[in-house]
Amino acid sequence: MTDYDPELFSALVPMFHEELLTALSAHLSDYRYQHCLRVEKQAMRIAQEIGADVTRAGIAGLLHDYAKERTDEAFRVMITAQHLDAELLNYGNAIWHGVVGRYFVEQELGIHDAAILQAIGRHTVGDPHMTTLDKIVFVADYVEPGRHFPGVEAAREALANSLDQAVAVELQQTISHLVERHVKIYPTTFATYNELGTN
Ligand code: DGI
Ligand code: FE
Ligand code: FE
Numbered sequence: 001m002t003d004y005d006p007e008l009f010s011a012l013v014p015m016f017h018e019e020l021l022t023a024l025s026a027h028l029s030d031y032r033y034q035h036c037l038r039v040e041k042q043a044m045r046i047a048q049e050i051g052a053d054v055t056r057a058g059i060a061g062l063l064h065d066y067a068k069e070r071t072d073e074a075f076r077v078m079i080t081a082q083h084l085d086a087e088l089l090n091y092g093n094a095i096w097h098g099v100v101g102r103y104f105v106e107q108e109l110g111i112h113d114a115a116i117l118q119a120i121g122r123h124t125v126g127d128p129h130m131t132t133l134d135k136i137v138f139v140a141d142y143v144e145p146g147r148h149f150p151g152v153e154a155a156r157e158a159l160a161n162s163l164d165q166a167v168a169v170e171l172q173q174t175i176s177h178l179v180e181r182h183v184k185i186y187p188t189t190f191a192t193y194n195e196l197g198t199n
Pocket of ligand 3: 064
């Protein structure tokens with residue numbers, strides 16, 4: 001069983017783990033809260049296996065969807081208040097909950113660690129220059145044991161080979177899925193695919 005480094009945890013998070021769970025569950029439906037708990041565990045397991053920072057992986061995994069159930073209006077207000085790229089206003093919750101959601105985590109939970117906030121910000125659209133922590137959260141969200149979509153096994157098999165291979169499979173499958181649904185694709189998603197999802 002992989003576990004948090006208690007000293008590092010308390011340096012990064014201004015409350016106990018149990019209080020963090022309470023704060024998270026206050027903003028999420030039970031089904032999404034349970035998903036967050038599974039992503040926390042999955043991210044810690046991946047980090048442990050590759051010798052990465054288990055504590056940051058767990059915190060970022062746990063909180064990655066913290067803002068997912070906020071209103072569109074709350075996101076628009078945050079985009080304006082943080083002077084984020086106005087282009088973001090052309091997208092919706094699917095993009096906002098990570099890219100903009102990181103500011104809710106910082107302001108409401110008092111977590112200021114740049115690496116954790118970045119991993120939360122990149123968990124949906126990735127980034128051409130994702131760090132190992134970014135990749136761990138990106139992949140953990142996709143392969144956690146509650147996921148059952150077609151292609152999840154291919155991603156899990158890729159992860160058994162390497163984290164980078166799992167990132168590539170996830171990007172390939174996500175882009176295909178979005179194109180099939182004829183939805184607008186955020187430019188960073190394409191840029192990430194071009195850098196990390198192609199041969
Ligand atoms: O929040 P989760 O459901 O746990 O997972 P997620 O944050 O990875 O993805 C949320 C949704 O966003 C999922 O249906 C895939 C979709 N998505 C990923 N990239 C893009 C996107 N949707 C649009 N419209 N554009 C994108 O570039
Ligand atoms: Fe998400
Ligand atoms: Fe998620």
